[in-house]
Amino acid sequence: MGVFPEHMRERVLRLEQAIAEAVKLASSALQEVITDLQALRGIVHISAVTIAAELCQVSRCAGARELMGYCGAVPSENSSGKRTRRGGITKTGNAHLRRIVVNAAWSYHRPPAIWAGLRKRQQSASE
Numbered sequence: 325m326g327v328f329p330e331h332m333r334e335r336v337l338r339l340e341q342a343i344a345e346a347v348k349l350a351s352s353a354l355q356e357v358i359t360d361l362q363a364l365r366g367i368v369h370i371s372a373v374t375i376a377a378e379l380c381q382v383s384r385c386a387g388a389r390e391l392m393g394y395c396g397a398v399p400s401e402n403s404s405g406k407r408t409r410r411g412g413i414t415k416t417g418n419a420h421l422r423r424i425v426v427n428a429a430w431s432y433h434r435p436p437a438i439w440a441g442l443r444k445r446q447q448s449a450s451e
Contacts, residue, residue: 343373357382363449365442366431371424378421395422 328336347358347369354376361372376382378395385391392398396417399410415422438446 340370343370347373359445360449362445363442364428365436366428368441368445371428374424375421378418378424394418395425397422397425 347355350358357376358369358372361367361375362369367375379385379391385394389398394417396415396419397413400412400414402409402411413422
């Protein structure tokens with residue numbers, strides 16, 4: 325039986341298929357962003373779709389700092405005068421986007437390796 329009952333596994337598959345169908349109906353620009361995101365380690369189809377949906381337009385952020393600020397993945401700061409103290413991430417901003425980005429970032433914790441699935445996604449992104 326595994327971790328999930330069969331009916332839950334089937335529901336997840338139906339939802340993933342519905343998302344794949346919705347992406348096929350999306351604009352070519354959005355489809356390109358989703359394909360390009362999948363060229364990164366740790367980001368597969370559902371993660372790429374989630375990031376694209378939460379950001380709406382990647383170009384709205386001028387750079388990485390602004391993007392991380394938007395999703396709340398920047399350090400908190402408690403400074404006064406010459407004293408500067410930085411803490412954990414602020415957790416303000418888009419929590420759903422932050423969760424997906426942080427989970428994807430964990431794949432960079434391991435030594436780099438390109439397996440067959442990632443190689444295929446990178447080739448389709450470069451075409």
